[in-house]
Amino acid sequence: xxxxxxxxxxxxxxxxxxxxxxxxxxxxxxxxxxxxxxxxxxxxxxxxxxxxxxxxxxxxxxxxxxxxxxxxxxxxxxxxxxxxxxxxxxxxxxxxxxxxxxxxxxxxxxxxxxxxxxxxxxxxxxxxxxxxxxxxxxxxxxxxxxxxxxxxxxxxxxxxxxxxxxxxxxxxxxxxxxxxxxxxxxxxxxxxxxxxxxxxxxxxxxxxxxxxxxxxxxxxxxxxxxxxxxx
Numbered sequence: 001x002x003x004x005x006x007x008x009x010x011x012x013x014x015x016x017x018x019x020x021x022x023x024x025x026x027x028x029x030x031x032x033x034x035x036x037x038x039x040x041x042x043x044x045x046x047x048x049x050x051x052x053x054x055x056x057x058x059x060x061x062x063x064x065x066x067x068x069x070x071x072x073x074x075x076x077x078x079x080x081x082x083x084x085x086x087x088x089x090x091x092x093x094x095x096x097x098x099x100x101x102x103x104x105x106x107x108x109x110x111x112x113x114x115x116x117x118x119x120x121x122x123x124x125x126x127x128x129x130x131x132x133x134x135x136x137x138x139x140x141x142x143x144x145x146x147x148x149x150x151x152x153x154x155x156x157x158x159x160x161x162x163x164x165x166x167x168x169x170x171x172x173x174x175x176x177x178x179x180x181x182x183x184x185x186x187x188x189x190x191x192x193x194x195x196x197x198x199x200x201x202x203x204x205x206x207x208x209x210x211x212x213x214x215x216x217x218x219x220x221x222x223x224x225x226x227x228x229x230x231x
Contacts, residue, residue, distance in 0.1 A: 024050035058082070064091045086111055102149050104131030125150070135168035135193070145171035145193035156193035167210055168193035187212075197231035207231035 029051035057079035058064050064076070064084035078084050078091035085092045086100075086108040100108060106125045113122075126134045132148035138160055145156040145168035156171040171193030177185055188196040195212040198205050205226050207218035221228055 027051065058091045060091050060093060062091050063089055101127075101131030103127035103133040106150070135172040136163070136166055138163065143192075144168075145175075147172065147175055153193065156189065156191065158192040163192065166192040166194055169211060170195040173212065198226065198229050200226070205229060 027050040056076045058076050059079060060082055062078075064078050081094055082091040083094055084090070086104075103125050104127055107127055110122065110124050123137075123139045126137060128134050128148075133146050133150045135145055136143055137146050137150070138144075141160050143158050143160055143163040143166055145153040147153060153168075153171045153175050156168065158166050170187055170189035174187040174189060177187070186200060188199050190196055195208060195210055197207060199208045199212055199214070200206075200223050203223045204220050205223050206220045207215045207229060208231075209215055215231075218231070219229065
């Protein structure tokens with residue numbers, strides 16, 4: 001609550017800061033030149049646009065993550081030939097830059113916009129190590145199953161308070177299998193997209209784990225006797 005009140009106070013205070021038309025009339029600008037600016041000179045980049053400002057260049061390895069806080073842009077940027085790595089928040093050479101996969105792109109935008117803070121209504125995506133979406137994504141009070149590109153897989157989902165053991169792995173595997181155009185394999189998924197504790201091949205069913213893999217030494221039964229499985 002204290003943090004909320006602090007942000008509310010700062011936000012309201014900022015809202016009260018208005019630059020009148022003659023704000024720059026009595027302002028004396030310090031000289032900003034290439035000699036005293038380790039970076040680029042931004043025309044009218046100072047407070048109320050009265051003076052020029054210096055946008056400093058950061059060196060390789062310097063920390064570059066400064067969120068756009070309360071409308072005040074950062075005055076430091078990675079220097080020429082460098083970019084800000086959104087995973088390490090350090091300036092790295094452009095030769096190391098790789099195209100971000102869909103989830104990593106959204107996470108990068110979220111981090112730059114919200115500073116990584118879980119703001120109300122904002123969706124912070126969950127990504128795997130390759131920058132794709134994890135099978136389960138939650139927003140608000142609902143969790144859904146998605147493809148690795150983030151497309152919702154229809155028919156599978158659960159309320160957040162019911163999704164503790166929800167994996168969406170069955171829904172994801174089924175979706176990817178259908179994208180190949182192949183037919184013949186059946187997937188037995190729960191309503192939240194997780195694997196049932198059994199899977200059937202043809203008319204033979206056996207107990208499986210959360211990834212749909214057959215548990216070693218599990219009993220095999222005819223599909224008509226599936227209720228007799230004790231998985």
